[in-house]
Amino acid sequence: MSRALSLDLRTRVLKAVAEGMSHRQAGERFGVSAASVSRWRRRAEVQGDARPKALGGDRRSGRIEACKDLILGALAETPDITIEELRRSLASQGHTFGFGTIQRFFERHRITRKKRPGHASEQDRPDIVRRRQAWFDGQLDLEPERLVFIDETWASTNMARRYGRAPRGERLRVGIPHGHWKTTTFVAGLTCRGMIAPFVLDGAINREAFETYVACVLVPALRPGDVVIMDNLSSHKGPAVRAMIEAAGASLLYLPPYSPDFNPIENAFSKLKAHLRKAAERTVDGLWAAIGGLVRTFTPAECANYFAAAGYDAA
Numbered sequence: 001m002s003r004a005l006s007l008d009l010r011t012r013v014l015k016a017v018a019e020g021m022s023h024r025q026a027g028e029r030f031g032v033s034a035a036s037v038s039r040w041r042r043r044a045e046v047q048g049d050a051r052p053k054a055l056g057g058d059r060r061s062g063r064i065e066a067c068k069d070l071i072l073g074a075l076a077e078t079p080d081i082t083i084e085e086l087r088r089s090l091a092s093q094g095h096t097f098g099f100g101t102i103q104r105f106f107e108r109h110r111i112t113r114k115k116r117p118g119h120a121s122e123q124d125r126p127d128i129v130r131r132r133q134a135w136f137d138g139q140l141d142l143e144p145e146r147l148v149f150i151d152e153t154w155a156s157t158n159m160a161r162r163y164g165r166a167p168r169g170e171r172l173r174v175g176i177p178h179g180h181w182k183t184t185t186f187v188a189g190l191t192c193r194g195m196i197a198p199f200v201l202d203g204a205i206n207r208e209a210f211e212t213y214v215a216c217v218l219v220p221a222l223r224p225g226d227v228v229i230m231d232n233l234s235s236h237k238g239p240a241v242r243a244m245i246e247a248a249g250a251s252l253l254y255l256p257p258y259s260p261d262f263n264p265i266e267n268a269f270s271k272l273k274a275h276l277r278k279a280a281e282r283t284v285d286g287l288w289a290a291i292g293g294l295v296r297t298f299t300p301a302e303c304a305n306y307f308a309a310a311g312y313d314a315a
Contacts, residue, residue, distance in 0.1 A: 071105065074086060131257065148227065149230070225250070228253070
């Protein structure tokens with residue numbers, strides 16, 4: 001884009017016109033067109049000088065900015081609305097905008113497209129809200145370095161990255177096992193120091209398997225005074241579980257219902273699965289070996305960030 005001619009040049013051209021030159025004569029003298037001279041003169045009459053308008057920018061945003069409250073209200077009501085759906089909604093109310101106009105509106109207001117994190121709608125129930133708030137109100141005296149968060153997740157021999165690259169117009173084709181694959185359950189604890197008490201088993205976990213995990217893997221890793229925290233699942237709530245943990249000098253707390261976001265190990269599992277998708281192990285032995293190697297990669301600083309993201313002060 002060419003640069004606008006300077007205000008000094010414009011002022012000298014208009015001075016020559018004021019002294020009696022025609023627009024054509026002034027243009028020929030200063031090397032500009034007669035049309036430019038006419039345009040500068042009109043601008044000077046309107047705004048006091050011939051200063052050029054700013055180059056670039058979105059000069060057509062005034063109309064959509066007038067609908068700002070309408071657009072932001074639609075986003076607040078339906079955060080996952082698409083631009084096309086928003087266009088149709090605005091059009092039904094007499095406001096017609098192009099796809100790009102709405103996209104630029106979002107950019108100006110720093111509204112970006114984000115992955116929608118799923119959370120249980122039950123969290124919005126008044127009784128669950130009270131129980132979730134009471135959970136944190138009751139944790140003020142807990143020492144973060146004593147907390148041990150327990151949970152389980154799955155892994156399988158058909159894991160693969162979800163995205164890749166291919167030439168435009170061509171499908172991305174990468175083979176993934178569909179007929180024969182095995183699912184593994186991985187159980188572990190997360191502390192401020194790192195991941196502890198890792199355990200893998202073939203298939204899903206039940207109360208008996210979880211009690212075996214607590215007795216043979218978790219309890220030997222606990223220290224007197226530790227506080228074990230886990231989800232409020234039926235497989236976690238056998239009477240033997242509490243008895244074994246308390247016999248080790250630790251205590252047991254259950255998270256409120258529908259509150260996996262209060263367990264920082266969920267974020268650690270997200271990292272674990274991303275690396276397992278990259279590894280794409282196709283045998284159970286290879287998958288278990290990959291999990292064992294990844295457990296050792298969780299640093300204290302990283303774990304402290306997971307604690308903070310879940311609402312716990314890990315300082």
